[in-house]
Amino acid sequence: MYKSKIIFLIYALIGIFALAGCSAEKESNGKLKIVATTTMLYDLGLNIGGNHVEVKALMSPGIDPHLFKASAGDVNLMQEADIVIYNGLHLEGKMADVFEALSKGGHSVICIEDGIDSSKLLTSEDEGSVYDPHIWFDVDLWKDAAKHVAGELSKIDEKNAGDYEKNLESYLKKLDALDAYIKERTSEIGEEQRVLVTAHDAFRYFARAYGYEVKGLQGISTEAEAGTADVKSLADFIYERKIKAVFVESSVPAKTIEALKAAVDSRGFVTEIGGELYSDSLGDEKSGTETYILTFRANIDTIVNALK
Ligand SMILES: [Zn+2]
Known part of the structure; x- marks a missing residue:
């Protein structure tokens, strides 16, 4: 009786150690x-x-x-x-x-x-x-x-x-x-055409590094909504500078940029939606832009192809 209790205890202890070892390994x-x-x-x-x-x-x-x-x-x-x-x-x-x-x-x-x-x-x-x-x-x-x-x-x-x-x-x-x-891609577009109009101000470091001018409809956070006055003044800017394209962003709803395009078009100059840029998120595997490098390459291709 006494002996079997000891054996049981030993087995129980082994079991506990094995479990502990196993879960630590798995974790x-x-x-x-x-x-x-x-x-x-x-x-x-x-x-x-x-x-x-x-x-x-x-x-x-x-x-x-x-x-x-x-x-x-x-x-x-x-x-x-x-x-x-x-x-x-x-x-x-x-x-x-x-x-x-x-x-x-x-x-x-x-x-x-x-x-x-x-x-x-x-x-x-x-x-x-x-x-x-x-x-x-x-x-x-x-x-x-x-x-x-x-x-x-x-x-x-x-x-x-x-x-x-x-x-x-x-x-x-x-x-x-x-x-x-x-x-290399940036050099394909003339300096006066290097203007990036996007939904929010996510590209100011990009602009400083690669010689672009940027205008975001919203500020550096997407928390504050763009007002009608912002849309109007940016539409004037695009019209005066005859900027060929504006861009939507993958992590921001497209409606503000669509409103901006409509405002420019109503002034008698057609600016295109130049495509979707990745701003605050990478793309997914389906789009083939799931890494930082692939995302950035896709962005610069979209920008240059639309503005040149
Ligand atoms: Zn942002």
Whole structure:
């Protein structure tokens, strides 16, 4: 009787250890679990983390980060992750308290804002001198973001630092090739035609880097709606400058740009809808634009083909 109790106890203990070992294995998979807020950061995390990470994006393609609210499930996902990557600069405007709680709780977070020298940032005077969060459409700034992610990952996971450095080096080369492609395509259009009219002000870094003028119907956040006065003055501008095309954005409803086109047309000059640009989200696999590089190439092709 006594002996069988001991044997039972031993089996029970083995069972518990086996279970514990099994679940730990299943949970970590040996890989760091990363949750990135936007699709751009999801892609960056994958490129730098490589085989050592498993990345999930909180937002799907086409989701507007300015308006995105984290659900209880999203918050859980972030709490269970080893690392959370977010843009900052108030891009994820409705999630500030979530990030604060995560970092207060000692959670590993990588905030891209911390990796970019503030002297390189643009501000919006109209919106109370707040920083413009759309840094990803200047490849140079995105290289800084990549370096920051590699540096932070190496601190968190020191034993794989060499691999993160290697991944970074190879990704920076691809980004240099992308930068060259954007400049080469831009040179196909005359300087006076390099004007980008879009639904919201997501392309000011792009404009500064590649020599375009930009006009967004809404400001740097999509939270405030464009008024009729904004539509009227922008329509006047397009009419006077005879701008061939305006662009809709994949993460913003098309109706404001359609209203703008109608206002220009009524002045007796036809401006075309030049196509859909990816602004605050990458494309999806179906569109073949599921990476940052493919998305940016698609954007520059759309812009140049419509304006030249
Ligand atoms: Zn935006």
